Amino acid sequence: MNNSTPAKSLAKPITSAANxxxxxxxxxxxxxxxxxxxxxxxxxxxSSESMVDAxxxxxxxxxxxxxVAVLKGVDFSAEHGKMTAIVGQSGSGKSTLLHLLGTLDxxxxxxxxxxxxxxxxxxxxxxxxxxxxxxxxxxxxxxLLPELTLLxxxxxxAMIGQSILSYFRNRSSILKRAKExxxxxxLSHRLNHKPSQLSGGEMxxxxxxxxxxxxxxxxxxxxxxxxxxxxxxxxxxxxxxNLNQESGLTIVMVTHDENIAMQCDALVRLKGGKVxxxx
Amino acid sequence: xxxxLLCWRYLKTRWIALASIVSVTLGVATLIxxxxxxxxxxxxxxxxxxxxxxxxxxxxxxxxxxxxPSWYIDRIRARLGDSVDGITTVVTLPAMMTFHHxxxxxxxxxNLIGIDQxxxxxxxxxxxxxxxxxxxxxLDFILKRNGYAPEREALQPSGWEYRSRVEQLKKDxxxxxxxxxxxxxxxxxxQQTQIAKDSQPLSDSTTDQGADSQAKEDATQQAExxxxxxxxxxxxxIQNGGGGRVFDASVEQRIGIVLGIGIGSVRGRDAxxxxxDYFFIRPGDDVSIAFPNAGSPPRAIDELFTVVDxxxxxxSEYDGTFAFVPIEALQRARGMFDPVSKQGAVTSIQIKLAxxxxxxxxxxxxxxxxxxxxxxxxxxxxxDTQGPLLAAVQLETTILNVLLFMxxxxxxxxxxxxxxxxxxxxxxxIGVLKSLGAPGSGIASIFLGxxxxxxxxxxxxxxxxxLAFVWKINEIARVLEWITGREVFDxxxxxFDTIPTVIHxxxxxxxxxxxxxxxxxxxxxxxxxxxxxxxxxxxxxx
Ligand SMILES: Nc1ncnc2c1ncn2[C@@H]1O[C@H](COP(=O)(O)OP(=O)(O)OP(=O)(O)O)[C@@H](O)[C@H]1O
Ligand SMILES: [Mg+2]
Numbered sequence: 029m030n031n032s033t034p035a036k037s038l039a040k041p042i043t044s045a046a047n048x049x050x051x052x053x054x055x056x057x058x059x060x061x062x063x064x065x066x067x068x069x070x071x072x073x074x075s076s077e078s079m080v081d082a083x084x085x086x087x088x089x090x091x092x093x094x095x096v097a098v099l100k101g102v103d104f105s106a107e108h109g110k111m112t113a114i115v116g117q118s119g120s121g122k123s124t125l126l127h128l129l130g131t132l133d134x135x136x137x138x139x140x141x142x143x144x145x146x147x148x149x150x151x152x153x154x155x156x157x158x159x160x161x162x163x164x165x166x167x168x169x170x171x172l173l174p175e176l177t178l179l180x181x182x183x184x185x186a187m188i189g190q191s192i193l194s195y196f197r198n199r200s201s202i203l204k205r206a207k208e209x210x211x212x213x214x215l216s217h218r219l220n221h222k223p224s225q226l227s228g229g230e231m232x233x234x235x236x237x238x239x240x241x242x243x244x245x246x247x248x249x250x251x252x253x254x255x256x257x258x259x260x261x262x263x264x265x266x267x268x269x270n271l272n273q274e275s276g277l278t279i280v281m282v283t284h285d286e287n288i289a290m291q292c293d294a295l296v297r298l299k300g301g302k303v304x305x306x307x
Numbered sequence: 308x309x310x311x312l313l314c315w316r317y318l319k320t321r322w323i324a325l326a327s328i329v330s331v332t333l334g335v336a337t338l339i340x341x342x343x344x345x346x347x348x349x350x351x352x353x354x355x356x357x358x359x360x361x362x363x364x365x366x367x368x369x370x371x372x373x374x375x376p377s378w379y380i381d382r383i384r385a386r387l388g389d390s391v392d393g394i395t396t397v398v399t400l401p402a403m404m405t406f407h408h409x410x411x412x413x414x415x416x417x418n419l420i421g422i423d424q425x426x427x428x429x430x431x432x433x434x435x436x437x438x439x440x441x442x443x444x445x446l447d448f449i450l451k452r453n454g455y456a457p458e459r460e461a462l463q464p465s466g467w468e469y470r471s472r473v474e475q476l477k478k479d480x481x482x483x484x485x486x487x488x489x490x491x492x493x494x495x496x497x498q499q500t501q502i503a504k505d506s507q508p509l510s511d512s513t514t515d516q517g518a519d520s521q522a523k524e525d526a527t528q529q530a531e532x533x534x535x536x537x538x539x540x541x542x543x544x545i546q547n548g549g550g551g552r553v554f555d556a557s558v559e560q561r562i563g564i565v566l567g568i569g570i571g572s573v574r575g576r577d578a579x580x581x582x583x584d585y586f587f588i589r590p591g592d593d594v595s596i597a598f599p600n601a602g603s604p605p606r607a608i609d610e611l612f613t614v615v616d617x618x619x620x621x622x623s624e625y626d627g628t629f630a631f632v633p634i635e636a637l638q639r640a641r642g643m644f645d646p647v648s649k650q651g652a653v654t655s656i657q658i659k660l661a662x663x664x665x666x667x668x669x670x671x672x673x674x675x676x677x678x679x680x681x682x683x684x685x686x687x688x689x690x691d692t693q694g695p696l697l698a699a700v701q702l703e704t705t706i707l708n709v710l711l712f713m714x715x716x717x718x719x720x721x722x723x724x725x726x727x728x729x730x731x732x733x734x735x736x737i738g739v740l741k742s743l744g745a746p747g748s749g750i751a752s753i754f755l756g757x758x759x760x761x762x763x764x765x766x767x768x769x770x771x772x773x774l775a776f777v778w779k780i781n782e783i784a785r786v787l788e789w790i791t792g793r794e795v796f797d798x799x800x801x802x803f804d805t806i807p808t809v810i811h812x813x814x815x816x817x818x819x820x821x822x823x824x825x826x827x828x829x830x831x832x833x834x835x836x837x838x839x840x841x842x843x844x845x846x847x848x849x
Binding site: 132153157163167173180188238 | 309311312313316317319320735736738739740741742743744745746747749841842843846
């Protein structure tokens, strides 16, 4: 399919927005630069290669005064450039963990680190920007915006990350990149269709293209194939694997499917609020 | 950018939300209609109230009035300087008018106003309300030949044409009556001599003659009652300065008087429901007016006046009570004229202010000039005279505005509910936007912008509807009349048959700003709610 060249072409327009995120950015943008750095201040030893990691994370939900502990001290780490799968029974807290990694929620205790920078305690603005610039997320139910066309859905994160002025300045490169991504996911002929006119697989492809528009470092996928038939599930998976292998995109994927899980570089199981490393 | 895009898309895909805006629209439209009609009424009413009143009045209630008006006028001019546009002196007094109609004498209470016809027009719009076109130019208190408001059929004939015709008829009746009287006298004379001649009665001839005289008596009574019907008994001629000469009403007039149209006519409907005026006094008729003289104690004096014109200011209060006569005639009749100084006393001095002069401050400075403790005059503006009525109208407008704004506020709650529903409906999208990194403020501004858009569209449409309604209000009123079968403005009650409207651009501006503001206020809470939504819970929302 496609390689990393389109990613580089977009790198320029978003640098100004990314500059505000210096805290969360790795010291070197260079992809090979990660090897030299080690995190010395951390009490635990985490691999410098880890893209995102959770350290002793707990999370519980209060429901009618009774508190349900979902995560009871999770240590998790996804390595740079690897594809990590999270499995576990329904209700074991996979989605919860993914949301914590994606700063959509905050842990009760413990820390979330992204490229060796703590991100869970950042102010809301910075977390919003982090999600926008560094992160791509795809969900089981696609979560496209029904009022927008496929193309508009794809460029939505780029629009969110930029002011109207800079959006119009970079419009042509954003549109070019969006079309490349649509091409990559095989939907370039349906740019003006609304999500309601697309099939499940097509919607998930659109969601992937949307997740990639800001050229993120990390892709979080919550059961991306959960709602799809075997065939389209496989093709989505193929797409993700290609992204991982050709562009070196770090992927953390929650899945129910043992088969898919086995194909990943790393595999963890959530059980009883703890993480077991299987692979 | 996504905010604008989403706002726009939400507006485009949710036209139904406009339904909630329609309530605001209707409120705005009603507010505009009501305000413009009320303003129309108010300005017409003020025009009318002010019509025959001057701006300021310096008046006294003393029976003999202000003896030296020129001294006052000098002081007023000195005090107000250039702000005085016109000034005139007036004698007003309560009076009782008697006129004859269908053989009956009618009396009515009026306000007799003696005016200086040359200067009175400089302080009020009086002359434009007169019926005769020549009098509109310059009132001279002289009866015109004809031509009183030719478009009013009910008023024809009037003037000299009418007067001489009536006098001619009266004279004819008089002579006929005279002839019968003479005839009767002759007959009875003949009878007397007959009786004296032959004392023995001749039965057959007596009965014959008795029947004959009976018939003649009947005829006499008939003639008399006819005369009554025509114009009542002949009015006692008063010599207006003429020494011993007999007054010939068919070619001479008495002192002229201008009556309010309400004194001399009634407005009603005929059998077909058409509005009709009926004049029981016409220009050319004589009326008798009793009023107090300036003596102490005052004695009533009676004068005859010839109606030379009517005025119609369309203020029933004025039209039904004010009667204007030349000031000099009134001064002489009341004994207010000083033959030595050649100056007549007046009861009030009326002042017209130059354009742009503040009415109240001018009044206050005159009050300062003539403090009640030192002088016996009072200073009032026309607004003081009509104060309660104006205040009532003002209050009515204010209350209506408050009520209608309440309605718009209620509509605002409708928008609030609709917006909450939309936010709830969009919960998942909000979660998605947050997961894509949209800040809370951005999400809030989507919904705020949506509110602004809807509010603007709603109030824009409302303003257009309101203006169209006002523009076609008389046609709409006619349709309503046709549907309901009853007249919206009964011309026998109101003096106008079209609804007066005045549109103040300022009203439209604040009304539409108010409506947009309500829409914005109503969208603030839902926006805040949207912004505060927890991304994970929003994503989970089914
Ligand atoms: N907002 C919430 N309030 C209360 N309990 C919650 C809330 N969100 C999640 N939970 C509970 O937390 C537990 C973990 O939920 P989570 O969605 O992470 O499970 P999961 O592993 O993703 O399950 P699935 O495979 O079905 O998606 C569940 O028992 C769920 O009921
Ligand atoms: Mg889940």
